[in-house]
Amino acid sequence: MNQRDEILQRTRTVTLLPNAVAQAIPLFQDPETPVTELARVIECDPGLTSNVLRLANSAYYGRQRSISSVKDAIVHIGAQSVFHTVMSAVMASFGDATMKGYGLPSDQLWEHSFAVAAGASLFAEELGYDVSGAAHTAGQLHDIGKVVLGSFVDVDVKPIEERAFKGEVSFEQAEREILGIDHAEVGAELLERWNLPREIVEAVRWHHEPEQLDDDHRLIADLVHVANSVCLIAGIGTGNDGLNYHMSQSATARLKLTRKIIEEVACDIHLRLVEVRSWLNNQGR
Amino acid sequence: MRYTIGIGEMKVSTSVEDILITYSLGSCVGLSLYDPVAQVGGLIHCMLPLSRISPDKAVSYPARFTDTGVVALLREVIAAGARKDRLIARVAGAAKMLDENGLFKIGERNYTVLRKVLWKNDVLIRSEDVGGTISRTVYLEMASGRTMLKSGGREREL
16 A cells, blocks of 8 residues: 555544534535524534634624523524634644644644634635635635644654755645645545535645636635635744745636735734634633 | 744843744744844834735734834834944845745735835844745844744754
């Protein structure tokens, strides 16, 4: 068995998904699911429930009154925001899983995921695309393959880094040359097993090379790509891989981005990060 | 005391016990200023080149932008007792992605603006480590006045 097959096989055995989250994913994708049903599945998991209630009652949502049930939270902050919390809890559950090889402490990976999610949905809103929810989720999960490679497969990243920085190839190209697979594909394989919607799986798979997707399925990958670029440039949760990735020339053109929009979104991402950090600090995280 | 300077923040110190550190400079620029006679130093981490993108935010967060940030840092170190003609300026950051699109060029523009503001203020850059695709961490050690640079697991004086 070559290393690629070994990694894929290992990815299939990764069971990091709490039961409640596994059940919640298809229910939240279906707009017909009754609110009571959504609430019931979240309430099965005390950790998830407290996260949802904390968020719903946070200054982030400007709540004056107190929200004490998951059902109320869904009604007040919306099913979409509750779903974001659920997926964010998945990223946060890697709390102790420092990306050894990637030189990325777990809180930095969480910040990077948060910031790319915020950026992808901000770009969607700013550019008038009605996909900010899916863009947010794809942004949150785009680097989940690094968790698998860094913690569960325990790959040695040193030769990948050397190949990337000395050979002047992008980091994911170096991963492919040395491991036979890159973190984007590993992440997509994992999310496919978790039954996430196709558009999110493919956006994660191609977040470094959105042009590999056809015209009808590329939008979310483009949004995640530019949001990820902004976060790497701003140094939000960059690891040893640094900024060593290609920027897609066509993604910016397809989205008709301007310098003004890019820099305004960069400012807003930073602002949200400062807000969420102070909120988390107040929660004593 | 050890102070972490986040993105868009700055800090001035007059205490030999302080270490001012900023992590993960991508295309952002980090500037350390130090007056060895007055033993006053400062460190800033600027994210975007020009404040005209968001003039109101530049008022509340001047350090977020290179143009307003460098001016603010100069003003603060001087207010704390430093003299402009003695200031030692060291610069790090301004990295870029591979094939970075011309719309971005944030690192390059950050560096250009920084040089321009320092030049206008007659402050020379003593040393720098800029460009490439690496992420950098910089700290100013007030006890020695040294600025240290860490990247890719290695550390050296800047």
